[in-house]
Amino acid sequence: MSIIIDPNEPVPLRRKDIILQTRQGNPIINSQVLELFEDEDYSKQIDKIREKYIGIMPRPSTISCLYNCHGMTFASKRTGIELNEELIKILKEDNYVEIINLASILTGDLVLYFSEKGEIEHSGIVIKPPENTDFLGTATVLSKWGSGFEVIHPLYACPYELLSVKFYRCTN
Amino acid sequence: MTPYEDILDYRNLEEIVIVANTPMFLYSNFQKNQSLLNFSFSFSDQQLIDFFYSEYNGKRTFRNLVNLYSCIVAISLKDSSYVYGFFKNLKSINNLKWASELADIYFSKISYSIIPEENVLPNLTTYNSLGADTQIVNFNIP
Numbered sequence: 001m002s003i004i005i006d007p008n009e010p011v012p013l014r015r016k017d018i019i020l021q022t023r024q025g026n027p028i029i030n031s032q033v034l035e036l037f038e039d040e041d042y043s044k045q046i047d048k049i050r051e052k053y054i055g056i057m058p059r060p061s062t063i064s065c066l067y068n069c070h071g072m073t074f075a076s077k078r079t080g081i082e083l084n085e086e087l088i089k090i091l092k093e094d095n096y097v098e099i100i101n102l103a104s105i106l107t108g109d110l111v112l113y114f115s116e117k118g119e120i121e122h123s124g125i126v127i128k129p130p131e132n133t134d135f136l137g138t139a140t141v142l143s144k145w146g147s148g149f150e151v152i153h154p155l156y157a158c159p160y161e162l163l164s165v166k167f168y169r170c171t172n
Numbered sequence: 173m174t175p176y177e178d179i180l181d182y183r184n185l186e187e188i189v190i191v192a193n194t195p196m197f198l199y200s201n202f203q204k205n206q207s208l209l210n211f212s213f214s215f216s217d218q219q220l221i222d223f224f225y226s227e228y229n230g231k232r233t234f235r236n237l238v239n240l241y242s243c244i245v246a247i248s249l250k251d252s253s254y255v256y257g258f259f260k261n262l263k264s265i266n267n268l269k270w271a272s273e274l275a276d277i278y279f280s281k282i283s284y285s286i287i288p289e290e291n292v293l294p295n296l297t298t299y300n301s302l303g304a305d306t307q308i309v310n311f312n313i314p
Contacts, residue, residue, distance in 0.1 A: 015269070033269055042234035045186040052187075065269075068193040082194045082273070121197055146191040159191045 018079050022093035029086050030079040033065040036147070046148060053157045059142075062150035072144040073110060073123040084119040091168065099167040102133040106169075111141055111155065114164035122160035126167065127152065136165065174239070176223065179214060181207035185238050195273035202245040212246035220247045221258050228268070240268060248278045256282070 014034035021027055070081040074090050099105055113122035124143025131138040139155040156162050192198035202208050224243035230236055247255055262275040
């Protein structure tokens with residue numbers, strides 16, 4: 001589904017939303033972008049990212065603009081979710097609660113990376129809990145890095161704000 | 173060769189464009205990039221707007237996309253009614269991902285002093301302060 005835009009013929013960006021709702025049935029604003037650059041600069045930068053972050057394992061064939069990290073975490077890779085308000089809505093209406101006791105973090109819990117302004121900057125799924133709560137960096141996470149690839153990475157080996165990382169669990 | 177290719181730190185800016193999950197992440201991180209600040213300070217608002225449209229009409233590559241975002245953020249750091257007009261137009265551009273969202277971020281940050289006068293219709297209301305002979309004026313810009 002990759003599309004190289006022909007700049008000589010400005011065409012509307014191929015972007016659409018899909019029906020997506022919270023558990024309570026309220027709509028979630030989302031956006032699929034059908035655009036991907038496959039030129040040399042893009043490929044080189046992807047390679048640099050692979051080299052820069054130690055211990056990461058990009059998942060093959062996952063480079064896509066169709067969904068972002070939040071679309072992977074909250075919408076099963078169907079679309080992208082870009083607005084902080086929508087993420088807050090999902091956390092509330094899907095019954096996510098913050099895990100305060102870090103010793104109880106389990107595989108399948110979510111990790112959210114907050115910006116210095118308190119907005120949710122990045123999200124992922126815990127695939128290996130931290131070995132001890134003194135150093136959460138031993139946790140391993142699966143997340144999608146923007147329009148790049150899905151990555152299996154140590155909690156702190158990623159290009160996002162690391163000062164405020166919190167864990168959440170969906171409760172019934 | 174554009175006059176800003178030597179100024180912009182593509183290694184960092186390109187990474188930001190790739191890993192950005194949201195337009196706010198892109199905007200915030202571009203704004204923190206020293207080369208982007210240098211770019212903004214090195215040219216006038218009109219020059220930056222010209223660069224944007226030149227890039228916009230150019231070949232759409234990944235580097236071109238990075239240049240477009242660089243121009244948008246650099247322009248947003250300027251403070252004039254020309255810039256306000258640019259972002260009004262940016263809202264209607266539909267073949268650049270996040271053009272509209274970046275315009276919204278700009279509008280959420282600007283001071284009302286640079287909005288062209290004809291668009292500003294402040295609402296003035298007055299009431300008396302409790303316990304004092306002072307009249308308080310509320311000044312709301314819609």
